[in-house]
Amino acid sequence: MPEPLGTLTGPTPASPFANGIAPAGWRRPVRPRVGHIEFLNCVPLFWGLARTGSLLDLDLRRDSPDGLSDALTAGELDIGPISLMEFLKHAGELVALPDIAVGSDGPVMSCLIVSKVPLDQLDGAPVALGSTSRTSVRLAALLLSDLVGVRPRYFAAPPDLDVMLQDAPAAVVIGDVALRAALADAQRLRLHVYDLGEMWQEWTGLPFVFAVFAARRDFVAREPQTVQRVHQAFLASRDLSLREVDAVCEQAARWEPFDAAILRRYYMTALDFSLGPRQLAGIAEFARRVGGPDAGFPPDVEVRLLSTP
Amino acid sequence: MPEPLGTLTGPTPASPFANGIAPAGWRRPVRPRVGHIEFLNCVPLFWGLARTGSLLDLDLRRDSPDGLSDALTAGELDIGPISLMEFLKHAGELVALPDIAVGSDGPVMSCLIVSKVPLDQLDGAPVALGSTSRTSVRLAALLLSDLVGVRPRYFAAPPDLDVMLQDAPAAVVIGDVALRAALADAQRLRLHVYDLGEMWQEWTGLPFVFAVFAARRDFVAREPQTVQRVHQAFLASRDLSLREVDAVCEQAARWEPFDAAILRRYYMTALDFSLGPRQLAGIAEFARRVGGPDAGFPPDVEVRLLSTP
Numbered sequence: 001m002p003e004p005l006g007t008l009t010g011p012t013p014a015s016p017f018a019n020g021i022a023p024a025g026w027r028r029p030v031r032p033r034v035g036h037i038e039f040l041n042c043v044p045l046f047w048g049l050a051r052t053g054s055l056l057d058l059d060l061r062r063d064s065p066d067g068l069s070d071a072l073t074a075g076e077l078d079i080g081p082i083s084l085m086e087f088l089k090h091a092g093e094l095v096a097l098p099d100i101a102v103g104s105d106g107p108v109m110s111c112l113i114v115s116k117v118p119l120d121q122l123d124g125a126p127v128a129l130g131s132t133s134r135t136s137v138r139l140a141a142l143l144l145s146d147l148v149g150v151r152p153r154y155f156a157a158p159p160d161l162d163v164m165l166q167d168a169p170a171a172v173v174i175g176d177v178a179l180r181a182a183l184a185d186a187q188r189l190r191l192h193v194y195d196l197g198e199m200w201q202e203w204t205g206l207p208f209v210f211a212v213f214a215a216r217r218d219f220v221a222r223e224p225q226t227v228q229r230v231h232q233a234f235l236a237s238r239d240l241s242l243r244e245v246d247a248v249c250e251q252a253a254r255w256e257p258f259d260a261a262i263l264r265r266y267y268m269t270a271l272d273f274s275l276g277p278r279q280l281a282g283i284a285e286f287a288r289r290v291g292g293p294d295a296g297f298p299p300d301v302e303v304r305l306l307s308t309p
Numbered sequence: 310m311p312e313p314l315g316t317l318t319g320p321t322p323a324s325p326f327a328n329g330i331a332p333a334g335w336r337r338p339v340r341p342r343v344g345h346i347e348f349l350n351c352v353p354l355f356w357g358l359a360r361t362g363s364l365l366d367l368d369l370r371r372d373s374p375d376g377l378s379d380a381l382t383a384g385e386l387d388i389g390p391i392s393l394m395e396f397l398k399h400a401g402e403l404v405a406l407p408d409i410a411v412g413s414d415g416p417v418m419s420c421l422i423v424s425k426v427p428l429d430q431l432d433g434a435p436v437a438l439g440s441t442s443r444t445s446v447r448l449a450a451l452l453l454s455d456l457v458g459v460r461p462r463y464f465a466a467p468p469d470l471d472v473m474l475q476d477a478p479a480a481v482v483i484g485d486v487a488l489r490a491a492l493a494d495a496q497r498l499r500l501h502v503y504d505l506g507e508m509w510q511e512w513t514g515l516p517f518v519f520a521v522f523a524a525r526r527d528f529v530a531r532e533p534q535t536v537q538r539v540h541q542a543f544l545a546s547r548d549l550s551l552r553e554v555d556a557v558c559e560q561a562a563r564w565e566p567f568d569a570a571i572l573r574r575y576y577m578t579a580l581d582f583s584l585g586p587r588q589l590a591g592i593a594e595f596a597r598r599v600g601g602p603d604a605g606f607p608p609d610v611e612v613r614l615l616s617t618p
Binding site for chain 1: 326328329330331335337338340356358359360361362363364365366488489492493556560563564565566567568570571
């Protein structure tokens with residue numbers, strides 16, 4: 001059985017109580033409020049929670065990435081996954097959990113520029129940005145301007161590749177749409193596919209981090225042990241998922257538009273679920289290149305990392 | 310790994326896809342929407358879901374008993390726990406899952422009449438009814454009128470024993486308030502404690518069922534295999550919880566006002582998580598005694614039980 005994930009917020013210790021029953025005035029301890037994204041790339045981070053029993057010590061709240069990001073920065077959530085751009089904008093209020101993230105150290109498969117023409121022909125051309133992405137669209141714009149040397153005209157669009165490419169020669173897509181584009185649509189539609197993780201890695205020599213797990217600083221100050229336990233629970237969940245990756249992929253394939261073999265390749269060869277010195281260097285390099293008033297954080301934004309015992 | 314809990318609602322089989330990717334027009338299969346009550350008496354029914362991994366194949370929706378009951382009868386939930394009174398009122402739309410329920414075959418510990426005087430002195434007296442209870446208050450009124458032979462004047466009150474007993478000589482309480490009343494307050498306040506499960510069992514010789522698990526009939530017709538799988542998942546969860554009851558109680562005691570030993574006694578000697586012929590006879594007997602226009606169902610209300618292979 002896992003260690004308890006919460007600490008008491010009430011005035012009395014939970015147990016043992018005298019005669020086994022809490023005294024009058026006892027307040028029910030509050031489980032940590034933890035964000036849950038049902039995106040395919042997060043499945044291995046959450047899957048293990050439902051095997052270790054840790055889930056029972058969490059108040060898990062499912063929402064869209066935007067909803068969770070808003071809740072975390074508004075203090076309605078204590079801990080959760082958050083896209084890198086949103087994390088950097090709110091770095092003053094948040095602490096990143098070490099050793100865990102969603103990124104890639106090379107091709108990521110699910111964050112792409114899909115284009116009818118080579119990228120260097122996109123100067124001044126319209127480019128559709130998938131409206132559900134925060135970090136990938138910023139990374140794509142950075143790569144197009146500073147690596148390729150073109151300045152397209154961007155517009156937001158719902159993440160439907162066929163529709164996006166009706167109005168523009170190129171589109172930035174993530175998630176299912178991107179995986180499908182890379183694996184099937186590109187050939188069918190004779191499109192060029194550019195992998196944002198691969199481009200970044202070849203350009204900078206560094207991994208890219210698309211999302212981190214963060215805790216609110218005030219929550220860390222109030223319940224440091226709870227944060228450590230939630231952190232350990234996510235590390236254990238991730239490690240169990242990677243050890244039992246065939247089971248993860250078989251279960252996920254029941255609900256996703258990809259079979260287990262494709263998911264296995266995605267989880268084991270594309271995604272990087274770690275956050276170590278190289279990943280932190282990748283974050284710092286991204287912040288240095290895109291930071292400024294428009295981005296909502298300075299180029300030298302300080303990323304605070306949770307201290308672990 | 311557990312069997313898949315959902316069936317497809319989309320037009321194409323999920324997997325294997327040609328080349329591993331769903332074709333255009335594929336619709337994401339929908340997980341069954343299953344209700345989750347965080348009441349102490351339901352912990353053993355849900356605990357195992359977070360150990361077997363079944364949780365990942367469910368769209369689990371947490372709410373109050375009233376909220377879940379409304380959602381189930383409105384078709385916004387497919388399967389869930391529902392109090393016996395609400396189930397009987399909506400028996401025409403629902404099917405009970407066999408072999409699983411929340412009841413007792415004797416003292417239940419958590420559904421009580423707490424009184425300053427013997428019950429036969431309550432004729433015409435005010436009696437406070439805990440406002441979160443549906444079935445227990447109806448059972449208490451039945452026992453007082455037909456077994457004890459008194460007709461108190463009932464009024465609804467928030468479930469706070471001290472407040473309830475300021476305005477009345479007796480109160481009907483459930484859940485934490487009742488457990489605490491039975492185990493601690495009764496002695497302290499020199500109160501009489503009457504256990505509704507025990508009174509019913511001594512009166513009728515039958516177990517009492519406070520809540521069942523029900524599926525919507527239209528959902529059973531549409532996705533019979535899904536319902537079977539969810540049913541199996543709950544049975545497996547309950548069985549695992551009872552096998553590992555010490556772990557369940559230790560984990561639950563972190564968040565509840567009772568220590569593990571009290572929870573163990575509650576789960577292993579008070580509650581009855583089965584629904585077999587004797588429990589069904591208890592339901593029929595209760596319906597026969599309280600059914601009528603006021604109850605919202607006839608005395609001979611038909612209880613449909615899910616057919617299992």
